[in-house]
Amino acid sequence: MKAENIQDIYELSPAQQGILFHSLYTPDSGMYIAQRCFLLRGSLHLMAFQSAWQQVVDRHAALRTSFYWEKLDKALQVVHEEVKFPLAQYDWRALSSAERQKRLDAFLESDRNTGFDLSRPPLIRLSLIQLSEDTYQIVLSQHHLILDGWSSSLVLKEFVERYEALSCEQDNSLLPSRSYGEYIAWLQQQDLSKAEIFWRQLLSGIKAPTPLIKINSDTFSSQEDRYDEQSLRLSTETTAALQSMAQLHHLTLNTLVQGAWAVLLSRYSGELDVVYGNTVSGRPADLVGAESMVGMFINTLPIRVTVNPEQSVVSWLNQLQARLVEMRQYEYSPLVEVKRWSEMPK
Structure with missing residues (x-):
């Protein structure tokens, strides 16, 4: 890393810290590699x-950011002045339609498995594949450390x-x-004591996560095992x-x-x-221009819901929506701290 090409250095958001940890712990999982494919028809001005x-x-710092953690007390993200x-x-x-599809499937898998060197920006890459004289396949891959879905759009x-x-x-x-x-500066100014009060009250009495299925520890013991996916x-x-309702x-x-x-x-x-x-x-609503900022903003936090069979569906949903609105003011809370404030086993 050349010092003359550094524009800024700052800490990671709580969500970024979690993503970085899991990316380093399971580097070949591809868990945080987002991949988008687009088909372009028509002439292309290369x-x-x-x-x-x-x-x-050039315009967005997040797209010129790399990450450093070795021999540091805290991981840091570095914004580079220039990144090609x-x-x-x-x-x-020259390939047939069947051959192109087979090649594309293999290419997408290889691209995901390639991953990114987190210390070398940009953590986003683009592949342009010409299929015919006026048809192109565009593959855009990025690491979730630098962009969430909103920012990608x-x-x-x-x-x-x-x-x-x-x-x-x-x-x-x-x-x-x-x-x-x-945004990182805004996060560091937030009062975690207010958030602690909220989360302790919300999660009071919860001592174990809600199980989705019962897992046989004899057949599901490896950390490499994963659930299947269904769309x-x-x-x-x-x-x-649903929209009408x-x-x-x-x-x-x-x-x-x-x-x-x-x-x-519940069922x-x-x-x-x-x-x-x-x-x-x-x-955050009180960070001017947050809706147009590019970066990794999302967070994953627990929500507690009581399913009341005696309550009408609409009344119950309104109650749930009120809870979701209330949680918005504490979206900055670090998940690791929320767990510490709860009664879950440490």
Whole structure:
């Protein structure tokens, strides 16, 4: 690391600390590698494509960040002044459709397994695969340490805007963005004593996590074992019905989904008082411009829900939504501290 190329240095957020720990503990798991694929049809202005991505990287500190932890009391993230954004190009035009699909499947798996060197920015890479004269497969991979889903959407939106402008030779300069370091500074100013009171009250009496299934320790003992994955896509009709219900009763879709998950946990565990992890945006309302900042903001915190069979569904969901709203002011809480404040085994 060259000192002359350093723009800023600051600590990690609590969520970043957890991600870094797990990334180092299981480096080959690919757990925190996010991969997106896009199919582009039409002519491609390659120079504008490359320049647009470089301008986005130049604008956002998170995209020029690396991480250092060895021989340090605390891990640190380093923002580099300049980082060249790499673009890997492949030409698969000579392959048949079946061969391209087979090659793509293998490429995506290899790309995920490659991972990232966390001490070398950028922790994001782009592959451009030409499938035909006017068809391209774009593979964008990133480490979750630097971007959450919200930020990824902001980055992609900005790239599209820059690409369109550069393609039309409208090279308007970009205004500097708010640095992720401002969020880290905000975190360090928060009063954890208020959060401690809230979490101790919320989790009072909870001494064990809510079980989803009973696991036979003889057949599920390795740390490398994982649960399987299953995807479910709701029909247009079901989605519309849920949206209509939420709107009618002034609920959010998030509340409906969380309510369904709480009921499922209650049914499977046989417990009416359940606790599960709730992923929150982590973007504080009192940090000006937080909604447009790029970085890793999300946090995962416990939520406690009492399933009352005697209560009406709408009344119960409104109660759950009120709890979710109340939790927003404590989204900055470090999960490791929340566990320490609880009555769970240490």
